[in-house]
Amino acid sequence: MSRLAQTHGLTDVQQEILSTVRDFVDKEIIPVATELEHRDEYPQAIVDGLKELGLFGLMIPEEYGGLGESLLTYALCVEEIARGWMSVSGIINTHFIVAYMLKQHGTQEQKDHFLPRMAAGDIRGAFSMSEPGLGSDVSAITSKAVKDGDEYVLNGQKMWLTNGGTSSLVAVLVRSDEGHPEGTAPHKSMTTFLVEKEPGFGEVRPGLTIPGKIDKMGYKGVDTTELIMDGLRIPADRVLGGVTGRGFYQMMDGVEVGRVNVAARGCGVAQRAFELGVQYAQQRHTFGKAIAQHQAIQFKLAEMATKVEAAHAMMVNAARKKDSGERNDLEAGMAKYLASEYCKEVVEDAFRIHGGYGFSKEYEIERLYREAPMLLIGEGTAEIQKMIIGRRLLEEYRFQG
Numbered sequence: 290m291s292r293l294a295q296t297h298g299l300t301d302v303q304q305e306i307l308s309t310v311r312d313f314v315d316k317e318i319i320p321v322a323t324e325l326e327h328r329d330e331y332p333q334a335i336v337d338g339l340k341e342l343g344l345f346g347l348m349i350p351e352e353y354g355g356l357g358e359s360l361l362t363y364a365l366c367v368e369e370i371a372r373g374w375m376s377v378s379g380i381i382n383t384h385f386i387v388a389y390m391l392k393q394h395g396t397q398e399q400k401d402h403f404l405p406r407m408a409a410g411d412i413r414g415a416f417s418m419s420e421p422g423l424g425s426d427v428s429a430i431t432s433k434a435v436k437d438g439d440e441y442v443l444n445g446q447k448m449w450l451t452n453g454g455t456s457s458l459v460a461v462l463v464r465s466d467e468g469h470p471e472g473t474a475p476h477k478s479m480t481t482f483l484v485e486k487e488p489g490f491g492e493v494r495p496g497l498t499i500p501g502k503i504d505k506m507g508y509k510g511v512d513t514t515e516l517i518m519d520g521l522r523i524p525a526d527r528v529l530g531g532v533t534g535r536g537f538y539q540m541m542d543g544v545e546v547g548r549v550n551v552a553a554r555g556c557g558v559a560q561r562a563f564e565l566g567v568q569y570a571q572q573r574h575t576f577g578k579a580i581a582q583h584q585a586i587q588f589k590l591a592e593m594a595t596k597v598e599a600a601h602a603m604m605v606n607a608a609r610k611k612d613s614g615e616r617n618d619l620e621a622g623m624a625k626y627l628a629s630e631y632c633k634e635v636v637e638d639a640f641r642i643h644g645g646y647g648f649s650k651e652y653e654i655e656r657l658y659r660e661a662p663m664l665l666i667g668e669g670t671a672e673i674q675k676m677i678i679g680r681r682l683l684e685e686y687r688f689q690g
């Protein structure tokens with residue numbers, strides 16, 4: 290876009306990908322986003338367009354038919370897409386997390402089986418940790434897998450699956466006591482199962498039901514669902530990585546890269562809010578001049594733009610750290626925390642700049658106002674980010690006295 294949120298040091302390939310995505314967002318997403326969102330309609334045409342652009346395989350290695358791009362490229366694309374409509378970035382994000390977990394932790398057979406079709410967007414992924422009784426406290430998971438011959442039998446209820454209905458592959462985290470003696474730490478007795486299913490609602494596979502969509506205040510268009518397992522039989526070769534007891538770590542690894550992407554979404558939504566605010570402030574007149582000429586409004590714009598810049602810089606830093614092979618949990622936690630809080634504040638300021646019109650569904654800012662809060666919760670709440678940040682800081686700055 291403009292002066293703000295520039296990223297230095299990108300390769301020609303990265304710049305080309307980004308400019309293609311930006312063009313797609315401006316032409317194919319922004320003009321239809323608000324109308325589709327108000328109707329809570331799945332953006333099929335947009336998803337087909339993203340498939341054609343190869344976005345579903347952006348980070349999947351070339352040997353599996355993907356583009357083999359970095360986390361930074363991916364995050365910058367997500368930022369652009371969220372600038373257009375946050376829900377669309379949600380459609381890609383869970384897919385990306387599942388593909389990443391397969392790439393990092395899958396057996397060779399699992400990679401060969403899933404990744405090429407995921408790269409083409411023919412299989413789309415969702416991931417499921419949360420349950421009705423827990424979200425932050427993943428170690429309290431109650432869904433269970435019990436071994437029965439060459440299969441596992443899964444029972445339990447899951448909650449809040451983004452793309453639960455539209456996906457055909459769900460990475461599900463459950464407790465699997467098999468092989469783990471009594472008293473094993475909860476996070477060492479969890480396993481990720483790769484559950485294939487038909488897209489849609491109702492009984493999508495024997496023993497597996499996806500009830501209808503959860504009715505949400507924002508983040509519409511993308512489906513968020515429950516998932517009910519009642520005697521669901523999964524073959525042992527669909528344990529991610531082939532070994533039980535590693536699910537907690539695999540999921541946390543996935544969520545860590547997911548956090549960079551939630552930060553990127555916050556950056557994108559904040560940028561759009563700034564664009565809307567700065568435009569409106571120059572069109573609306575009060576007391577004989579454009580409201581942008583009142584210092585109070587200029588100060589708001591200054592604060593908004595500063596937040597957009599700061600969040601973008603932290604998000605890029607977290608992505609680059611991961612790409613360099615270093616541990617990035619501290620940076621990802623900070624970026625996610627800051628970008629989501631700033632996003633909410635920038636959106637609120639843009640809303641205030643719109644005066645009463647911000648309350649009207651005719652104005653795009655109304656949609657952003659309902660979308661921003663989701664970023665405060667998804668991939669770990671602000672409190673959870675601060676716990677991660679605090680713990681890591683104490684590791685780094687251990688008192689030596």
Ligand SMILES: Cc1cc2nc3c(=O)[nH]c(=O)nc-3n(C[C@H](O)[C@H](O)[C@H](O)COP(=O)(O)OP(=O)(O)OC[C@H]3O[C@@H](n4cnc5c(N)ncnc54)[C@H](O)[C@@H]3O)c2cc1C
Pocket residue numbers: 383416417418419422423424425426448449450451452505508513663666667668669670671672673
């Ligand atoms: C639209 C949407 C989509 C989602 N998509 C997915 C998905 O695809 N897959 C998935 O698995 N999950 C998904 N989630 C679930 C999401 O990850 C959880 O909602 C989130 O982790 C918070 O969990 P919770 O809602 O159970 O809140 P709780 O964990 O019950 O927390 C409630 C409040 O207590 C605070 N809190 C909790 N523990 C502590 C503590 N130790 N110290 C201080 N404060 C604390 C929290 O910060 C929060 O403010 C989605 C949620 C939403 C809303």
